[in-house]
Each structure stands twice: as structure tokens, then as C-alpha cells.
Amino acid sequence: MKKKILATLLPLAFAAAAQQAAAQQAAQQAAQTPAADAVSTVVVTGFRSSLEKALNLKMQAIGVRDSIVAEDIGKFPEANVAESLQRVPGVILNRDESSAEGQRISIRGLPTEYSVTTLNGAPVNTTSTSTIGSAARGFNYDVFASELFGRVDFFKSPLAELTEGGLGGVVDLQTPRPFDNPKRTVRYAISEAYNTMSKHADPTGFALYSNTWNEFGFLVGASHGASVNNRSGFEATGGYNSSARGSQSPVKGNFAVALDYDDPRANLGGYTRAQVDNALLPRIYRFYGSANERTRDGLVSALQYKSGGLNLSLDTLYSKLKNTRDEMYFGMLVRNSRTSNPAAPAGQSGHNGFVPMGVKIDPESNLLTGTFGNTSYSSGTTYSQDETKFGYVALNGRWVARDGLVLSGQLSSNSSKAMSYQDTLSGQIFGITSTFDYGSDHVYPSLSSPTSYTDPNNFQGFDIGTGLTRETDKAKQGRLIADWDYSLPGDWSGHLKAGISYVDTSKGINKRNGTSLAKAKLNQLGTAGTRSGMTSQLPIGNLDMGAGWPSAWGTFTRDYAYSTFDPMAFNPESAFTPAQSFTAGEKVSTGFVQSDFSGKVMEHDLRFNAGVRYSRTETQIDNFKQQGASLAYAPNQESGSYSNLLPAFSAAFDVTENLMWRASWGKTISRASLSIIAAQTVIPNPFDNTATAGNPGLRPQQSKNLDTSLEWYFQKGSLLSAALFKKDLTDATVANTSNTTFGALGLPDTALGAIFQNAQGKVDPNLPMTLRSFSNAGQQTLKGYELAYQQAFTFLPEPFKGLGAMASYTHINPFNSAKWITNAGKEVEVNSVPKYAYSTTAYYENGPLAVRLSYNYKGRSLHGDNPRNLGDDLIRWRAARGYLDGNISYRINDQLELRLDAMNLSNTLSYDYFEDASGQFGSGKKTRMDYAKYDGRTIKIGIRGKL
Numbered sequence: 001m002k003k004k005i006l007a008t009l010l011p012l013a014f015a016a017a018a019q020q021a022a023a024q025q026a027a028q029q030a031a032q033t034p035a036a037d038a039v040s041t042v043v044v045t046g047f048r049s050s051l052e053k054a055l056n057l058k059m060q061a062i063g064v065r066d067s068i069v070a071e072d073i074g075k076f077p078e079a080n081v082a083e084s085l086q087r088v089p090g091v092i093l094n095r096d097e098s099s100a101e102g103q104r105i106s107i108r109g110l111p112t113e114y115s116v117t118t119l120n121g122a123p124v125n126t127t128s129t130s131t132i133g134s135a136a137r138g139f140n141y142d143v144f145a146s147e148l149f150g151r152v153d154f155f156k157s158p159l160a161e162l163t164e165g166g167l168g169g170v171v172d173l174q175t176p177r178p179f180d181n182p183k184r185t186v187r188y189a190i191s192e193a194y195n196t197m198s199k200h201a202d203p204t205g206f207a208l209y210s211n212t213w214n215e216f217g218f219l220v221g222a223s224h225g226a227s228v229n230n231r232s233g234f235e236a237t238g239g240y241n242s243s244a245r246g247s248q249s250p251v252k253g254n255f256a257v258a259l260d261y262d263d264p265r266a267n268l269g270g271y272t273r274a275q276v277d278n279a280l281l282p283r284i285y286r287f288y289g290s291a292n293e294r295t296r297d298g299l300v301s302a303l304q305y306k307s308g309g310l311n312l313s314l315d316t317l318y319s320k321l322k323n324t325r326d327e328m329y330f331g332m333l334v335r336n337s338r339t340s341n342p343a344a345p346a347g348q349s350g351h352n353g354f355v356p357m358g359v360k361i362d363p364e365s366n367l368l369t370g371t372f373g374n375t376s377y378s379s380g381t382t383y384s385q386d387e388t389k390f391g392y393v394a395l396n397g398r399w400v401a402r403d404g405l406v407l408s409g410q411l412s413s414n415s416s417k418a419m420s421y422q423d424t425l426s427g428q429i430f431g432i433t434s435t436f437d438y439g440s441d442h443v444y445p446s447l448s449s450p451t452s453y454t455d456p457n458n459f460q461g462f463d464i465g466t467g468l469t470r471e472t473d474k475a476k477q478g479r480l481i482a483d484w485d486y487s488l489p490g491d492w493s494g495h496l497k498a499g500i501s502y503v504d505t506s507k508g509i510n511k512r513n514g515t516s517l518a519k520a521k522l523n524q525l526g527t528a529g530t531r532s533g534m535t536s537q538l539p540i541g542n543l544d545m546g547a548g549w550p551s552a553w554g555t556f557t558r559d560y561a562y563s564t565f566d567p568m569a570f571n572p573e574s575a576f577t578p579a580q581s582f583t584a585g586e587k588v589s590t591g592f593v594q595s596d597f598s599g600k601v602m603e604h605d606l607r608f609n610a611g612v613r614y615s616r617t618e619t620q621i622d623n624f625k626q627q628g629a630s631l632a633y634a635p636n637q638e639s640g641s642y643s644n645l646l647p648a649f650s651a652a653f654d655v656t657e658n659l660m661w662r663a664s665w666g667k668t669i670s671r672a673s674l675s676i677i678a679a680q681t682v683i684p685n686p687f688d689n690t691a692t693a694g695n696p697g698l699r700p701q702q703s704k705n706l707d708t709s710l711e712w713y714f715q716k717g718s719l720l721s722a723a724l725f726k727k728d729l730t731d732a733t734v735a736n737t738s739n740t741t742f743g744a745l746g747l748p749d750t751a752l753g754a755i756f757q758n759a760q761g762k763v764d765p766n767l768p769m770t771l772r773s774f775s776n777a778g779q780q781t782l783k784g785y786e787l788a789y790q791q792a793f794t795f796l797p798e799p800f801k802g803l804g805a806m807a808s809y810t811h812i813n814p815f816n817s818a819k820w821i822t823n824a825g826k827e828v829e830v831n832s833v834p835k836y837a838y839s840t841t842a843y844y845e846n847g848p849l850a851v852r853l854s855y856n857y858k859g860r861s862l863h864g865d866n867p868r869n870l871g872d873d874l875i876r877w878r879a880a881r882g883y884l885d886g887n888i889s890y891r892i893n894d895q896l897e898l899r900l901d902a903m904n905l906s907n908t909l910s911y912d913y914f915e916d917a918s919g920q921f922g923s924g925k926k927t928r929m930d931y932a933k934y935d936g937r938t939i940k941i942g943i944r945g946k947l
Helices: 002-031 046-060 081-085 273-278 515-531 558-564 674-678
Strands: 065-069 091-095 102-107 115-119 151-155 169-174 185-195 200-213 216-235 240-242 280-282 284-307 310-333 355-361 368-402 405-437 446-448 460-487 493-512 582-601 604-627 632-654 659-670 690-692 701-712 719-730 733-741 768-776 779-792 803-812 836-846 849-858 874-878 881-893 896-903 909-916 929-934 938-946
Touching: 046 065, 046 779, 046 803, 046 836, 046 849, 065 081, 081 091, 081 102, 081 151, 091 849, 102 115, 185 216, 185 896, 200 938, 273 355, 280 284, 310 405, 368 558, 405 515, 405 558, 460 515, 493 674, 582 674, 604 674
Parallel strands: 115 169, 690 768
Antiparallel strands: 065 151, 091 102, 151 169, 185 200, 185 938, 200 216, 216 284, 216 929, 240 280, 284 310, 310 368, 355 368, 368 405, 405 446, 405 460, 460 493, 493 582, 582 604, 604 632, 632 659, 659 701, 701 719, 719 779, 733 768, 779 803, 803 836, 836 849, 849 881, 874 909, 881 896, 896 938, 909 929
């Protein structure tokens, strides 16, 4: 891969060098040309203009900073800020699994919670969709339309003035103000978005008004967007296992399974029992389809007063994101299938071992397929609603007290309120004969049975689950900063910056589980009553299921689920789950001082910054803890505090007129996720004998960061650079596992599922359990390098001089919280984040026509935050994936522009897969897949312009 990158970038570098020589020669000739013959200035606009502005900001910075600048007020380059950030070297985008939109970012291989997002300098947190209730620190960018922002600054190296907590980096979102463009501006955009999977078109719109009157200015902008995205594909829901390992005690693998060879129908054909025993079956073999309807509304405003040295502004931002998600799944249940009591009902507990009746084993993947007796089916639906409301208000002031002295301050408040709730309703068909095969692509496999899938009378074993979660983030912030320019001996000058700040944040998690109430209603309806609510009309249309999958089956509609088991009614306050609910508050008092120094060393410009930041954090946790002989949950309070002293140093040295060397060193911290600080002992999956326990005593992780880079600005708006980075982490949060018993956990019997309970619903207190906890342990090192290239090909003849390109590549050395060891004791090199990621963009701007095509790719990484060998020697990878996006615009005049945007042109398959660490049965990349799904392409057609 390195050779490929060098092979790509070096020719571009030589071309740039030749071009620079030609440009210098042209400049010498221009200097000898009379003024009357001078060429008129060319005004650069559009995407190329935004790239040039961003590059100028990068050049002026002393530390490592990248920026993304709107082409014009209200004209951000991408529809989603996170999708813009993936063009920045070192940024890896994480997409929302339902809408396929960019949601969170990972910086230089660190998890998403290692970055801090600020809004006009104030720390903010917000969550949405699947992250609601996770209590992870971080920021979900999909809550906001990009038009609400004017600029994004991205800081990779520490500065004393930057908010602490961003071990990976700090992203500052800046809302627009009227004096950014001191004149009357009315901008609009209207488009229709069409998803090829859902075959649904939805409107989006944006309007902004900005004006200034002498010293006063006012800006207001509003956005609305809607979309319907469908997903479809295959799910194994957690892995593969064999009868040989799944029938062992304890189970080796992530689920139990045992084939029934005693049934008279058993027929292994030409295979031995050992071969069949060791072949792999999926945990669940099913089709998955979903439809996610999303609406997003936003409002930004600014009232500004600017006169002489005084600049005051009142900024507000509001956004509401709402998702309605329908999910359906149908397929065979393989997990926990074993026959211990042949006299029990066929296919049900005690008599559910699969009977191999005519099987085959794929020699490449070791997958077992064919015809099996005694199989069980599950038809399920999950209907979810979630909503996030975010509000922000800030009063900003800047006063030039005298020449060289500026005082600035800010008071801000922000609140994010998110809620999600859902019903999961399922029915089963027990003990029938089935034939299944994966087909050629493994995404849309085949399944058949002589038993009808659509007849409600074949379904029984109905089940219901429901829950509601609220997550609230609140913050109040105040800061005061002084900037002072001063002179030093010789040609040196200095710029001192000092300030104080106070931030008061809180996060609350409130979870309710009304499953027991809903099950009481289900039992009241009985099997016959529930069957009457079934339909064979699938609730989601326009889904690709493949030729070998049933086209219909018994299921439930959203109307039936919500009218019968209304999640708002069945998750009352009495369904509150104290073990997973808490409120955590943090009060951070901070002071910093730093100074820039500028001068010359041996006739070369040198700029450096030195500073230190001190912060004191006080933590207050209110949760619930089991107490007394009854182990009843009662309110519990814990508190703590810690202080950090964080020095930082950065320098930028002009080696030549166009070549710059940067270096920075500093200390940063990242606070541990509140979900593992405040949470009590819980069992996340009732079908897995693994428990997790929080640790209120966790300290923040600290890192010593070293960055250095060479940047060659070989022409205006062009760059070729290479950077190295290293982070030495101490007090890193790591997950630890220990062996214990169920009785020692102090949890009720209902914490585990029915497979662990006896006829009286009791769990053996001596049942072996794995307890996963967290601690500050040892030191970890993260290091890597980045390459970046940007150029406008203005040296080409017409009509090609409108061409331009940019590219970046990031390589990260393996960085993991746990080692992966095979059953034979061999350590396998794994990476919990992608080893590499790259982004390429080609664009063309000539007159009214503009075309842009971007491709972003990230390598494979481990699935989950604590991967380990479960005894099956299968490593679960999140497959590498790339996304191709593009747009075309044509400007009819200054008031009207036609635009066509396309997202996920590649229709990328996102999936996990299981690699055989022993190397015996291939990589599994295209065979042992899990959660393999297509999202379809999204096309937007619209107009935008200004009045």
C-alpha cells in the first residue's frame, strides 16, 4: 500500500515542481512587463475557493490545524459536517447504520469518545439514533444540517487555549454571523432526495437571510430535510460455531449448539460425524430488512453589534432530528439448539437439536448447509422511534481595549434531549424440515420448507420486548480571555493569550423496561389472539431478498404492534430500570496562559507557541446500588475530583519560501465514558453469561503527544505534506475479565434468560459467569503517519485548467485494548481501529459548470471494544469499505444554480466477517459474513442560489 501511495504522489510532486519553476519564470517575465499589459485578477469561487481559504488558515496556524470553509454563507461543501471532515487526514468516519449518514468521527485511530467538539469554542455533547442510552462522550454530527455552520476548525495538536479532553483532537464548529459578509444576503436551496433502495423521494430545503445596518446586523437561517432509507441483507447475529465446540461445557464459542444424531432421520451421506460436528453453523440464519424515515429541522440566528473596537453577538442554534425505523427479520434459530429430552415438543426447549438429513460442507469456509429436520423459525419485527432536540444560546463579546490589547468573553448554555422507544414482537414455527444454502454472494441466501410460512396457524411461541430510554446532556459555560501583542528585542514580537473558564455539564440516563407488562398483555391475548393480529403482507416494500428467499411470511404491522403494545403506555415510570440509569455531573474550572513568538532565525521565519493549561474536575454521580438482604436498588451517591497540568508547545519554521516544518509536543487527557464510570453491575445479554461492572474510580487517560510534519506549498492553493505522530497513553482505560459465579453478582434471576433458569425460574447460584470490568492499566502507544496532497491544475490549457485534485492517506500502527490469542497459544496481530484510511477528490470548475467526485475508504478493524477469542478461533472483523460520492452543478446566473448530488454511488456493502485464526478454513471475508447489508444510492436534484 505504501508503494502505491508513493507511486501516486511522487509524479504529482515532480509535476508540481516543474510547474513551480514555470511559474517562477512567468513571474520574472511579468515583472518586466509594463503595467498597462498586466493581466486582470481572476476571482476564484466555488469549491476551489473554499479549499484555498482552508489552506490559508492552515498555513497561518502554528500548531497542526485543518479547516473546512463554506464556499459562501449558507453553502457548506457537503450535506453533513462529518462527511466533510473525512477529507481531513487522520479522520475516519463512522456512519449511522440506519440512515447511512455520517454520524461520528474517529481521529487517528482513537475511538470516537476521544475527540471533543466545541460550538463557537464552548464544549457540547449530543446523541442520536442507536447511540441514545450509551452514555458515551462524543458528538453526533447527523443531528445538524451543514448549512447551519460557516466554518469548521480541526485541531490535532494540543494548545493551552483548547478545551481539554480531546486526546484525539478538538473540532470547533462555528455558526455564521451577519458581519462575516456585511451586506444584504438572501440564500436558498431546494432539492428532492431519492433513495434507490426505498424508491422514495423526499424534499429538503434551506433559506437564510442576513443583513447589516451600520453597527447592527441580523442573520437567521432555517433548514428542513427528510429521507427514507431502506437496508436489506443477511444476519448471523453474532457469529458461527460448531457442534463440537458448542456442546462443550463451558461452551467454546458465543452460543451453544448440538446436532441430534439419535433421530432416525439422521443421514450424514459421505461425511464422518467428526466432520459434521466440526463444521460451522451461524448463530441465526436470517434475512434482515429495514426502512428508516428521517426528518431534520434546524434554525440558526445571530444578532450582532459591531462598532469601533466593540463586537457583541447573541448566537442561537436549534435542531431536531427524528427517526421512525421499521425492522423485520425472518429465518432459522440455531443458537441454543440441542436435544436433551426427545419426549419434549419437537423444536422446543429440550428437543431442538437440528437433525442432519442431507448435508454438505464447504471445504473453503467449513460451513454446514443442506437439509435439516427439527428446525425452528423466528419471524420478528422491531418498530422504533427516536428523537433528539438540541438547543444552544451564547452571548459573545470582544473589545479592543487599546492598541494591542483585546478582551473577549462568552456565556453559553446548551441542552440535548434524546429519547428512543421500541417494540419487538416475534412468533416462531417449531420443529419443521428446512433446506438452506448461502448462494454465491452470501448476502441473499436461500431457504425453503414444505411448511407454509404465511399461515398464522403454524406460529406459536410468541414473545414481546419493549423499552424506553432518555439521555440528556446539559452544559453551562463561561470564559474570559485577554490577548496582548507585545514587542521583543530585535525583530521578534509576541502575542500573549490568557484566560479562565468554568464548565458545568451533566449527563442523565433514564431507562425503562416494560417487557414484563407487555408480556402480561401477550399472555392475556393467548396464542389464538396473537395469531389473529398476524399478516402475510410484509410491512416494508422495495427490498431485495434474492431469488432463493421466501417472498412473504407471517409478521406484524407497526399499527398492530403500537395499538396493542403501545411503548409509551407499557413503559411507565414503574418500569424504571435502576441498574442502567444514572446522572453524572462534572464541574471543570480551568486557567491557561500561552504566548506566540514570531521572528527570524538565520533569515528564516520562525513562529512558536508555548503555554500551559490547568484544570480541576469535580465529579458527582447519582445512581442506584443494590443494598441490604433483599438486594433492592436504592439511591447512591459518589463523588471525586482530580487536577491536570497540561503543557503544550508548537513551532512552525519556514525552511524555504514554500517549505514549512512544523513540530508540536504537549499533554492531553480524555475522560472515560460515563457509561463505565457510573453504571452498576448488569448483564447486557440475558442469553450470554457475561456481566459488566462500572468503576466510579476511573481516572482520565493521559497522553504525551508528538507531531511533526513537512508541508510544501508549491503554488497558491496547493500542498504536498507528510506528517508523523505519536501518542503515549498512560492510565488507559482497559477492559478486564475475571471468572465468578452468578450468586456472587447479587443480581435477580430474571437477569438471565430462560435457558439458564430451571422450571421454577431460578438460576443456579454456582453458574459460572464472566465479569467484565474496567480499570486504569499500564501504557499504550499509538503512532502513525499521514500524507496529503492538494492542487488546482491551473497550468493546464483550456478547457482543462479547471481541473483539481486532493488526496490524503493515514496509516496507524496496531492499537488495541486486548491481545487476541488462538487456542494453540499463538498471538495474532489485530487492530481495533482501521490500520489505514484514505480519501481522494477530483473536481472540475470552469465557468458555470462544476463537477466533483470523492471516494473515502477505511480498512478493516475488529468489531467491538473488547474482542477476545471465545474458544472458536474466529476473529470478528468489520470489513473494509469505501464510499463514492459526487455532485454536478451548473450556475445559470448569480441567482440560480442547478445541482445534482449523489451519495454512495458505489452502493457499498457494509458487513462483518469471521476469520479463522488457525488459517485452516480461509479468511471468511466473502463466506462467513454477518450483518451484511446494502443501503442503496441516494440522489438529490435541486436548485440553490441567492436573491
